[in-house]
Amino acid sequence: MAYPFSEIESKWRKRWEEDGVFRAVADSSAKKYYLLEMFPYPSGRIHMGHVRNYTIGDVAARYRLARGCRVFHPMGFDAFGQPAENAAIKQKVDPATWTGDCVGEMRSGLKRMGFSYDWDREVVTCDPGYYRWNQWIFLKMFEKGLAYQAEAPVNWCPSCQTTLANEEVIDGGCWRCKTPVAPRELKQWFLKITAYADQLLADLEKLTDWPERILTMQRNWIGRSEGVEIWFAVQGSGQRLPVFTTRPDTIFGATYVVLAPEHPLVEGLIRGKPQEAQVRRFVEGVVRRTKQERVAEGIQKEGLFTGGFAVNPVNGEAIPIWVADYVLMEYGTGAIMAVPAHDQRDFLFAREHRLPIRVVIQPPPAGSDPRGSDPRGSDPSGWSEAFEGEGTQVNSGQFNGLPSAEGKRRIAAWTEEQGMAKRTVHWRLRDWLISRQRYWGTPIPMIHCPGCGVVPVPEDQLPVVLPSDAPITGEGGSPLAKVKSFVETSCPRCRKPARRETDTMATFFDSSWYFLRFCSPRSQDLPFDPKETAFWMPVDQYIGGIEHAILHLLYSRFFTKFLRDLGLLKLEEPFARLLTQGMVLKEGEVMSKSKGNVVDPDGVIQRYGADTLRLFILFAAPPEDSLEWNDSAIEGSWRFLNRVWELVESQRGQTPEGQTPSGSDPELRRKTHAAIKRVTGEIESFKFNTAISALMELRNAIEKNNQREAVEVLVQLLNPFAPHLTEELWERLGHREILARTPWPRHDPALLEESEITLLLQVNGKLRSRLTVPVGLGEEGLKARALADPAVRKWLDGKPPRQVIVVRGRLVNVVV
């Protein structure tokens, strides 16, 4: 049998395209619905992860279209990036050609799936018409002081003479030549995302339709912490050593100070001291290692005494200054006051190096408070770990006896009054390093002039086009630096010879605003037409992988806020609702070429058609969960579609008189309308797996009693999932209109009312019997029926019930 999916699918794709069924029209006569899936990196063919992501989106888009919304469902390609450059290095192909081929391959792969994209709005980020606006936005950021240059470490391969991305560093060595990678300071471009840290944090409150865990991840990434910066004096030098702490209540317990190895005060502290040589060797050893290595070494904390002392301003005590690798230069002030009694890292370090431990927060006595009690006494020598909880201030001068929570506030205020400290907020969020010493990206539109310094390329000279003749070898530094005709230019200010910036932008830049470009993809005057974004934005539903939960979403939120401040948008947040779909696994593992467990969507399409693939990938698991691919389970979806096909074909064979007229089987009518209600609700809440099972149930019911209305409803409800087949069936049922544009069916609530219900009879909470009773029976009536039931009487065994619980419309529980 096997329905002719291949002909059907190409027929309807052609029809949709010819009729422009999915073209988005900005028309305020109906509600707009912007549905966006994260656009793909064009690495070759589409894979199951794409199929899943885009099928989830397509169901939502098609459903909204049938509900009469102005649906906006665009697609494009995130086309800059390293894989194209690696292909160039390995296979000697031009990245532009390679990328173009991949885009073509992917576009046709997506088309084979029958997704309802408005292809007229396609955007490809490596197109100069797109990336000129990257450059424009960058210039605006530079103008506002949000783009700046600073020294930053990169992974450097001394053999290839090039910088490496983190993922190109494998076991501390270069991915190509295995030479150990060394960190190296390079002047690079940053975006000042930290200027928006408070807004990015505060506005998370507005994202009420985002998954809670994504919000938590963003919150932790931004990492706001409130505390005080307190100034220790370096003994015998007059220098001030600022230290940040979130625990001012523990200041009296500081027994030493620790500097990060890179801290600028280290050199002065050790000079001429006996410790000098040893400390210097230690510092050099730490600095030479990359951050990954430092972290990978784990909990082993190493450090040395510098020979210097710092004076704690709260009690005038001189305490030793150490350097240790567990203090990071890039957080806080690069120095800490160590309170070993109340911080676990300090505790371990103090134990290791025999530094004093002083308790300043007395743990509450055991049993005093069920939540906060701590069995430890006030003598830390017996402790196995630090006490980080709340307690009572001790050894803390005039603050003794206060609860530590109050001590925290009072000590912070007091040190501030005394001029010893100031209250501050520190953020974990760092500025965003966007420079890449790479070819396949957007050139940063800046010019270095010996006389004028760093000068922006004037707006009317954009785009700065990526030259096509760069030598891409993977060696000898940035490819752009080797293209004379690109590098050599004149200063826009003084006209004298100058050099172009040869770094390109990280591709996260490109994807931080593409959702705005879709609104007016051919806009020539601005990155997007503010009228169009005012109509379409925000994205009503965004769908993509959890791996983008932090960076991509944070950057997009940052860009939106920046563009709003430029006056181009009237929008706080770009994505109203977010869904993160799970991964596609095979035998419990992520599909990957290296594991050799990749299932190619095209093979599946050839065997079963796109509709079966779509249906199966939605049926096998809820969208957010990971999905276990199963080659034989897809047969179930295939069978189901064939049976639906058969159902319609068999009905077509019948004369109208031979069909069961609508209404003659009230039970099937009821089931049909119940299915409309259920499937509709489940599509809206993205429970596609159960929506499909409801469709299977409806088909099973129809098979027993074929009825025109039921069949038509089934075809309509199935449409978002299996669009090609259902268009064909809809036509075969005699309809002229395209099903995708046919209004979604509505259920008749009157038909869902039932006259009888099944009453569950429990004895002591266990199901013992069931009873069919008329709807609307009162509590007493239900109780009487239950107690009269033979099964219940058997369990009562003549004894009177102790209690009878009646849940109307559902059950009666008799307690003996």
Add this chain to the structure above:
RNA sequence: GGGCGGAUGGCGGAAUGGCAGACGCGACGGCCUUAGGAGCCGUUGGGGAAACCCGUGGAGGUUCAAGUCCUCUUCCGCCCACCA
């Protein structure tokens, strides 16, 4: 170390605190067929002849009633990880 999820038949997964296992895969039996890696029908959590009993990682608890709520615990996954 921190955060967030999970754990239900042979498998994927269903279950507003109220019929555990919907729907599907697989398996088994049958029908049809020259044949079937097709199709159709039936059975399918475990135990038991049956009445019934036992079952949602483990241990407690709340409740008339717990897969679902609470406490503790084990294991697994993901993300972030020396953040002061």
